[in-house]
Amino acid sequence: MTINAAGWRPEAPxxxxxxxxxxxxxxxxxLEEPLIFEIGDAxxxxxxxxxxxxxxxxxxxxxxxxxxxxxxxLPGLTEPEAVRHYTxxxxxxxxxxxxxxPLGSCTMKHNPRLNEKVARMPGxxxxxPLQPIDTVQGALELIARLxxxxxxxxxxxxxxxxxxxxxxxxxxGLLAIRAALEARGDAREVILVPESAHGTNPATAAFAGYRVxxxxxxxxxxxxxxxxxxRLGPDVAAVxxxxxxxxxxxxxxxxxxxxxxxxxxxxxxCDGANFNAIVGRVRPGDLGIDAMHINLxxxxxxxxxxxxxxxxxxxxxxxLTPFAPLPFVEKQGGHFVLVEEETAGDHHxxxxxxxxxxxxxxxxxxRALAYILSHGADGLRQVSSDAVLNANYVLRQxxxxxxxxxxxxxxxxxxxxxxDKGFAGxxxxxxxxxxxxxxxxxxxxxxxxxxxxxxxxxxxxETESKAxxxxxxxxxxxxAERAKxxxxxxxxxxxxxxxxxxxxxxxxxxxVLVWTEPPSAEAAE
Amino acid sequence: xxxxxxxxxxxxxxxxxxxxxSIEDLFVDVPESARLGDKIAGLPDHASELSVxxxxxxxxxxxxxxxxxxxxxxxxxxxxxxxxxxxxxxxxGEFLTSYTPYQxxxxxxTLQALFEFQTQVARLYGCDVANASMYDGSTACxxxxxxxxxxxxxxxxxxxxxxxxxxxSVAQTMARFTGDQLETTLPELSGESDVARLxxxxxxxxxCVVVQYPDILGxxxxxxxxxxxxxxxGALLIAVVTEPVALGLIRSPGEMGADIVxxxxxxxxxxxxxxxxxVGLFATRDKxxxxxxxxxxxxxxxxxxxxxxxxxxxxxxxxxxxxxxTSNICTNSGLCALAFSIHMTLLGEAGLRSLAEANxxxxxxxxxxxxxxxxxxxxxxSFFNEFTLRLPREARPVVRAMAEKGVLGGVSLGRxxxxxxxxxxxxxVAVTETVTDDDVEAFASVLEGALA
Numbered sequence: 001m002t003i004n005a006a007g008w009r010p011e012a013p014x015x016x017x018x019x020x021x022x023x024x025x026x027x028x029x030x031l032e033e034p035l036i037f038e039i040g041d042a043x044x045x046x047x048x049x050x051x052x053x054x055x056x057x058x059x060x061x062x063x064x065x066x067x068x069x070x071x072x073x074l075p076g077l078t079e080p081e082a083v084r085h086y087t088x089x090x091x092x093x094x095x096x097x098x099x100x101x102p103l104g105s106c107t108m109k110h111n112p113r114l115n116e117k118v119a120r121m122p123g124x125x126x127x128x129p130l131q132p133i134d135t136v137q138g139a140l141e142l143i144a145r146l147x148x149x150x151x152x153x154x155x156x157x158x159x160x161x162x163x164x165x166x167x168x169x170x171x172x173g174l175l176a177i178r179a180a181l182e183a184r185g186d187a188r189e190v191i192l193v194p195e196s197a198h199g200t201n202p203a204t205a206a207f208a209g210y211r212v213x214x215x216x217x218x219x220x221x222x223x224x225x226x227x228x229x230x231r232l233g234p235d236v237a238a239v240x241x242x243x244x245x246x247x248x249x250x251x252x253x254x255x256x257x258x259x260x261x262x263x264x265x266x267x268x269x270c271d272g273a274n275f276n277a278i279v280g281r282v283r284p285g286d287l288g289i290d291a292m293h294i295n296l297x298x299x300x301x302x303x304x305x306x307x308x309x310x311x312x313x314x315x316x317x318x319x320l321t322p323f324a325p326l327p328f329v330e331k332q333g334g335h336f337v338l339v340e341e342e343t344a345g346d347h348h349x350x351x352x353x354x355x356x357x358x359x360x361x362x363x364x365x366x367r368a369l370a371y372i373l374s375h376g377a378d379g380l381r382q383v384s385s386d387a388v389l390n391a392n393y394v395l396r397q398x399x400x401x402x403x404x405x406x407x408x409x410x411x412x413x414x415x416x417x418x419x420d421k422g423f424a425g426x427x428x429x430x431x432x433x434x435x436x437x438x439x440x441x442x443x444x445x446x447x448x449x450x451x452x453x454x455x456x457x458x459x460x461x462e463t464e465s466k467a468x469x470x471x472x473x474x475x476x477x478x479x480a481e482r483a484k485x486x487x488x489x490x491x492x493x494x495x496x497x498x499x500x501x502x503x504x505x506x507x508x509x510x511x512v513l514v515w516t517e518p519p520s521a522e523a524a525e
Numbered sequence: 526x527x528x529x530x531x532x533x534x535x536x537x538x539x540x541x542x543x544x545x546x547s548i549e550d551l552f553v554d555v556p557e558s559a560r561l562g563d564k565i566a567g568l569p570d571h572a573s574e575l576s577v578x579x580x581x582x583x584x585x586x587x588x589x590x591x592x593x594x595x596x597x598x599x600x601x602x603x604x605x606x607x608x609x610x611x612x613x614x615x616x617x618g619e620f621l622t623s624y625t626p627y628q629x630x631x632x633x634x635t636l637q638a639l640f641e642f643q644t645q646v647a648r649l650y651g652c653d654v655a656n657a658s659m660y661d662g663s664t665a666c667x668x669x670x671x672x673x674x675x676x677x678x679x680x681x682x683x684x685x686x687x688x689x690x691x692x693x694s695v696a697q698t699m700a701r702f703t704g705d706q707l708e709t710t711l712p713e714l715s716g717e718s719d720v721a722r723l724x725x726x727x728x729x730x731x732x733c734v735v736v737q738y739p740d741i742l743g744x745x746x747x748x749x750x751x752x753x754x755x756x757x758x759g760a761l762l763i764a765v766v767t768e769p770v771a772l773g774l775i776r777s778p779g780e781m782g783a784d785i786v787x788x789x790x791x792x793x794x795x796x797x798x799x800x801x802x803x804v805g806l807f808a809t810r811d812k813x814x815x816x817x818x819x820x821x822x823x824x825x826x827x828x829x830x831x832x833x834x835x836x837x838x839x840x841x842x843x844x845x846x847x848x849x850x851t852s853n854i855c856t857n858s859g860l861c862a863l864a865f866s867i868h869m870t871l872l873g874e875a876g877l878r879s880l881a882e883a884n885x886x887x888x889x890x891x892x893x894x895x896x897x898x899x900x901x902x903x904x905x906x907s908f909f910n911e912f913t914l915r916l917p918r919e920a921r922p923v924v925r926a927m928a929e930k931g932v933l934g935g936v937s938l939g940r941x942x943x944x945x946x947x948x949x950x951x952x953x954v955a956v957t958e959t960v961t962d963d964d965v966e967a968f969a970s971v972l973e974g975a976l977a
Contacts, residue, residue, distance in 0.1 A: 076873015123585025
């Protein structure tokens with residue numbers, strides 16, 4: 001098989017753009033870009049090699065007779081072509097660097113460039129995870145220092161640094177809970193999860209071998225304490241709760257919830273996705289929580305990178321600490337050690353084991369520590385203050401035009417929740433979101449939490465100026481008014497984005513997940 | 526407070542607009558007992574960019590940098606040269622500071638790149654489809670075992686003794702909670718892999734056989750018989766590839782009949798980073814795609830008929846299926862997948878083959894030179910860019926002694942298999958294109974000294 005066998009390189013528009021067309025299909029700075037499989041070929045490379053002085057291995061090779069005998073089908077591009085390809089692709093993305101990114105529960109705040117710089121220091125980026133411990137003392141110190149900050153900021157007892165992302169952290173917390181319960185000979189089967197929970201919560205509970213049951217919310221958008229108490233019993237292992245919750249509200253009964261859960265012999269897991277609202281102001285340890293993951297890629301601003309990598313360290317209460325996963329860093333005298341399988345036996349025999357190869361997301365740790373040191377104790381407190389202030393400002397500037405289902409129950413935390421109540425002409429939250437794209441903004445989180453009809457969850461974060469907020473509020477007000485007036489043009493939005501609405505049904509019904517040579521090119525072969 | 530744009534006057538205006546007297550009023554729902562009156566004590570205040578950079582640099586200096594020393598470590602993480610343009614491109618703000626592409630109209634850049642990535646991975650592995658990445662190789666491996674359980678409805682997985690011990694540990698941790706039964710054993714310090722044992726071990730209860738290719742000691746085995754035997758008994762073959770560069774030179778697991786191929790993609794584009802972030806690769810056959818974990822980018826058309834890409838088949842995923850999802854994974858390794866894809870595009874097929882040839886030739890030359898050291902034997906009969914040496918004494922202290930002389934001379938099997946006496950003389954040595962003839966000489970001479 002050869003790639004691009006017909007030698008086709010795009011030189012004419014692939015499809016008519018609808019509007020007055022251009023010969024290329026481009027629109028000034030909006031440039032169309034084909035796939036690498038359509039512009040590259042198997043013979044081209046953008047990398048030069050210095051081959052070893054004697055490339056022939058004496059007596060053949062050591063490949064066990066398994067040399068490749070078929071082409072792989074990987075196109076290559078020279079450096080100028082590759083740089084142009086990816087630069088053109090990048091320009092079809094929205095990003096925090098371009099504007100406000102109000103995705104509720106995702107905490108899309110500014111990513112400081114200092115953090116990128118320090119993560120690339122060779123002392124962190126160019127060291128191997130299995131180097132002798134004496135040669136990586138600075139790396140272990142960095143992990144230990146970040147861990148200390150996380151423990152102090154949360155008022156908890158210990159921290160596991162290895163989980164790779166939030167959902168992986170949830171799994172870490174639940175496995176520690178399960179190990180603790182098993183250690184006391186108390187196998188329990190059920191995890192209680194509020195209806196408003198992130199989808200990862202029930203998925204993680206099931207992944208850890210638990211049965212999931214929902215706890216209802218009350219009219220004020222909080223966990224129904226009475227219903228929770230009624231359900232607690234000897235079969236309940238833990239309650240997974242998000243606080244502040246996914247309606248953007250603090251759970252005022254949190255201390256009572258924790259007490260009730262503990263009284264029933266169960267443990268409290270907190271989803272820390274919304275920690276940005278309370279960092280420096282409230283310590284989860286003071287709320288009776290036993291385990292909580294922290295999304296370094298949310299609260300501590302390591303970049304989302306279009307879907308990761310993240311990092312999800314988990315803080316533990318004293319009760320769960322003995323069950324925390326391997327490996328972890330300890331200081332012994334003036335020396336940092338890595339407690340792995342072999343050394344755990346001495347003093348950490350009850351660890352539930354290893355969750356991942358090596359030691360976690362070092363590249364995220366350096367960025368998060370740089371972020372934390374930059375802000376300091378005073379700055380982090382200001383972070384949550386400004387995040388909550390910005391969200392309340394958005395809530396109160398818009399609650400006359402958009403329905404705020406819990407607007408009467410007091411201030412929100414770091415995100416403002418609206419519903420689609422009052423939209424006319426069959427327009428939906430989706431239509432409003434796509435209208436916002438035409439105004440130059442990434443939409444808010446849509447249809448989540450599930451407990452609110454047509455939910456719109458807006459999290460502005462603390463890194464927005466008042467002017468940026470005012471522009472966003474103006475845009476959202478305008479689109480909301482159109483939705484309430486039933487403006488049919490909104491159904492067609494977006495019209496100014498690189499693509500109009502995409503056919504997701506077609507994508508799912510006839511999945512095309514990899515590129516294949518078009519039939520015409522094969523015929524020409 | 527260089528990252529916080531609100532001025533005090535803004536805050537006052539905004540509080541007035543909200544109708545709140547102070548910031549404290551916004552936290553009324555927090556029980557008084559849990560409200561901190563002031564910043565947390567015992568932690569430093571905010572610091573300048575210069576100061577933070579200095580503090581981090583001080584810690585960075587206390588590490589021995591791979592690039593500053595003759596360097597021969599592998600075992601699941603490999604040091605390769607990464608073209609400068611890769612890091613430049615992934616630092617474009619439109620990639621770096623974008624979110625998961627849930628709004629496809631303004632995320633075509635990420636989505637098209639993921640579609641290209643999926644195609645590259647599927648082809649490299651010899652599979653029909655690949656997903657948009659997992660956290661890393663070890664978690665991808667466990668997810669594959671779980672997927673095999675769902676497909677075969679059997680709970681017994683047989684792990685090759687040549688599978689990376691951390692990957693085995695991860696699977697053991699998870700199996701303890703899911704009830705999967707894992708059969709595993711320690712490797713032997715021998716040129717022969719355990720394919721023969723695995724062929725015997727597969728039975729009608731087996732969900733899958735998991736085999737690493739090349740394995741932890743660097744050995745390469747034909748997987749065709751294993752695939753045939755597994756299929757005969759209704760089991761799946763899972764192949765794990767921790768060094769993707771090898772596939773530039775040797776046959777892909779998919780070609781040899783593997784049903785699921787997973788692995789670590791770090792070698793291409795990502796860098797060592799002390800173990801993370803890395804990028805898990807996951808590929809399989811078309812017929813199993815609905816049992817796959819993780820995100821998938823798919824091709825479609827927009828309202829004007831133009832080609833575009835979206836995240837698809839999300840009915841497998843946690844945000845739709847909740848407790849019935851195929852996995853709980855959400856955030857994965859998007860930016861590392863992009864780095865992999867860019868580096869792979871720069872290489873192309875010709876470049877990948879040259880890279881693989883350079884690795885193999887350098888490794889073969891190094892194996893020749895190191896076995897000239899008295900008492901040192903080559904364990905492998907086959908290898909790509911990594912092989913195992915049998916030293917005349919325990920390897921772990923030798924590695925430490927060499928590090929004191931500034932040579933990072935491989936991974937001792939004592940580090941990977943603590944307490945396994947039969948393996949303690951084993952030293953796994955990786956040799957990539959970054960290793961020079963002088964590095965090999967330095968290694969040989971320091972090794973000689975350490976053994977003398």
